[in-house]
Amino acid sequence: MPHELPKAYEPGAIEVRWADYWVREKLFAVPTPPPGETRPVFTLLLPPPNVTGRLHMGHMLNQTQMDIIVRWHRMRGFITLWLPGTDHAGIATQMMVEKQLEKEGKKRRELGREKFIERVWEWKREYGGAILDQMKRLGASVDWDREYFTMDENLSRAVREVFVRLYEQGLVYRGHYIVNWCPWHETAISDLEVKHDEVPGKLWEIRYPVVGTEEFITVATTRPETMLGDTAIAVNAKDERYTHLHGKKVLLPLMKREIPIITDDLAQPEFGTGAVKVTPAHDPNDFQAGKRHNLPEISVMDEHARMNSNAGAYAGLDRFEARKRVLHDLREQGFLVAEKDYTLALGKCDRCGTVVEPRLSEQWFIKIKPLAERAKAAVESGEITIVPENFRQIYLNWMANIYDWCISRQLWWGHRIPAWTCAGCKEVIVAREAPTKCTKCGGTELEQVSDVLDTWFSSGLLPFTTLGWPEKTRDLEVFYPNTLMITGFDILFFWLARMIMFGCHFMQGHEQDPAIKQASGEADKKDDSVPFRHVYIHALVRDAERQKMSKTKGNVIDPLHIIERFGTDATRFTLAAMAAPGTDIAFNESRTEGYRAFANKIWNAARFMFMNVDRVEPGLRPGDGRGVRPYTIEALEDRWILSRFNRVTADVNDALQAYRFHEAANRIYDFFWGEFCDWYLELIKPRLQFEEGSDMSAARMACGNLVNLFDSALRLLHPVMPFITEEIWQAMYEGKAPAKSIALMAYPQADEKQVDLAAETEMAILQDLIVNVRNLRAELKVEPKVKVPIEVFAHEAEIQAMIEQNRGAVERLANAETITFVESSLAKVAGARSTARFDVHVVYERKIDAAAECERLRKELEKLDKGVGTGRRQLDNEQFLAKAPANVVENLRKQQGELAVLKEKILSKMQELGCS
């Protein structure tokens, strides 16, 4: 790797090259650690993207955060396993292939189940890897050797094992219940997959004639077509308006069926007329009421939500067409009393938007309470921590109000339920492998249940199934519980909650290797059955206008497109820098553009470094170590930058520990650009100069420090910007790097002994002085090329000595000709500036603009007064002195002293200028 970096930073080629290299060299593959291993372990499961997926900003945010945390741990010496894979995504994938078939003019049912599934596998082999390829482009440092697919044979076996065990434990049951049915997908879906939309609709009031009287009972409904399946009218027992009708019957309009009037709490007296229709086959509440009263359940729709033969004259009609016709007929026959505007919460299928129809059908359920209790306890007790904390409560609330989970889906693509029906006696046999004969009647004609399992059933098992469960493997001993789970809150219930339930249930009694547990800092945890010890929930990425990205709105930002324009590093940095925990990210391209500029800055700083190394000491390479080790302190700037680096290093490590990605990113940005480039590089330039044939030791020393600092800064930045740091780091070693990648080097750790408060204070004074001179020059409109003499008055002798010592730096950076120290304050002098520690005067004949200067002074005075005011109020307050901590009081005193000096100076200056 040569030192010559191209002048322009072009991320594209660099990133592709290193992404390939990392995969090819298997840098992040983690062999199973043998017994006796004592290093800490960090394990993270990639939330598996759908095989049908295309990388979107949500993935990219998620993966950026995971990769930062993972690289950080790896560099800190953890055995770091990041496990990748994809999800078979039942509905999504099946739809994808059905669409493909449609283009060929074929239908799924014509093809038949087996052929269709073969087609899906073909599709998967062909296109299923796309999203993982995109991940590689992001630099995700996962262990590709361990890649899984949720329908792999070993994972499928584990799914069957889980199902059978749950069945044997009485936690899976089958039953005829009302479920959410998507007529478009022709399958049951879980409560979670139904999204409720508030839409303007109608509430219709229908009157039913009471048999043997002249009376009517009026009920209200938003779905009048379901009346065809009514099997009762309910009134509340306490409702005196209807007491006289108890035990009577009504004649169901249109169907001419007699149905009973029942008393049930389903009818609330204060709501509407107090009477409700009861349709057990089409409404979950009515279903419950029907059970209480032994009512018949009359389904009037089929799986497409078309009216069936039970709907009499309406059979064959689509449900909405039937609604119109029912209403028309009711009106015509005088049964429709009213039609009112009404806002209803319409349940729609999360995936296709079709209005969900509650439907009575045979489904499989998980009895969830026993699982939820343990899952709830694991979080309550702190065995699993959730950040940000507010999601903890959301999780607990949900767990407390959970309902049984419908796990069967009427799809073909997925894990088929391991249950068989005997043709002879209709017995249902649940088994790990296909049984040969019926356990009840001995019949041999057995057919497997056609339903498959909800996709989230298998993904909920991944924390242990990917590690070899149900076998007792070494991988489980080492890597279970996973250390962390990073995911979006949108799958908090779908996935996270289920992993916790399954993990706590199936891994009961599991114990992690104690040495590893101890080394990993988890010794205080009591429960090793949890799927992971920590959860970090990240926010949503929105568009620049804070709108949720969606295909229909057309505001989806394609991360690959952004990457193409600005580079992966810049895009990653954007997401990291904007990811304050708990707040959504409004993705703003201008930020990414700014971070590309940051990468460019680093690039050019590297070019500067290489230029000097090649000139001063070819072949110079950084030493190794956790910090800046072979480092020689010669000048103030050396002490200063070392101190700053250590402080920043401490902050970055702390920030990452708390998932404060934005803080980590911003700290590095400010350090690298604002301190290292803007000041340090400028300050050492004179030291890098040398005359031909003269002593080069100063230049050598400066170069050595530069290289070591740069190396450390690269390591500090690497988790956030892996590509550019790898490129420059490799170049620094010219092919003789101590490791295959910077990713395998040590992460910088702060050394308190290298924090130098005095150096930081002195440097701040110098910077202040330089900035004031630049400022005055601008105000006096000194031509940029002209150097002018300056006069400095320092209040304290040490400060004057310090400035004297750094005279060269001031002269150069402030573009000053000479510095003259004077004995008395320059506060009143025109063309001078004052601070609490010094006054500085730029000696230049041009008059300053008095009016503008007055204006500036007035503003500064105003600000100052505000500070002086609040400060004095506090210092005059005995309560403050008594109650505030000593350091706060002391700091305030010090600050007030400085403010007073400054204010005095400004006032005298204003007087001098004759400001009004």
Added chain:
RNA sequence: GGGCGGUUAGCUCAGCUGGUUAGAGCGCCUGCCUUACAAGCAGGAGGUCGCAGGUUCGAGUCCUGCACUGCCCA
């Protein structure tokens, strides 16, 4: 209906457990191709922290109410 969050510079956002004169990037204005970088450098303007109360020695930060806005659940 229940719950949770947001409201800080023209724009996009920081500001963790209350403690100096509230910060950054972008944009804007002025001046510079100063041999690492014009994707840059130097300087500058710009905010009564949504509104009204309260707690406190001290509030952008804590509490209450209100307004607007977003999300989740029913």
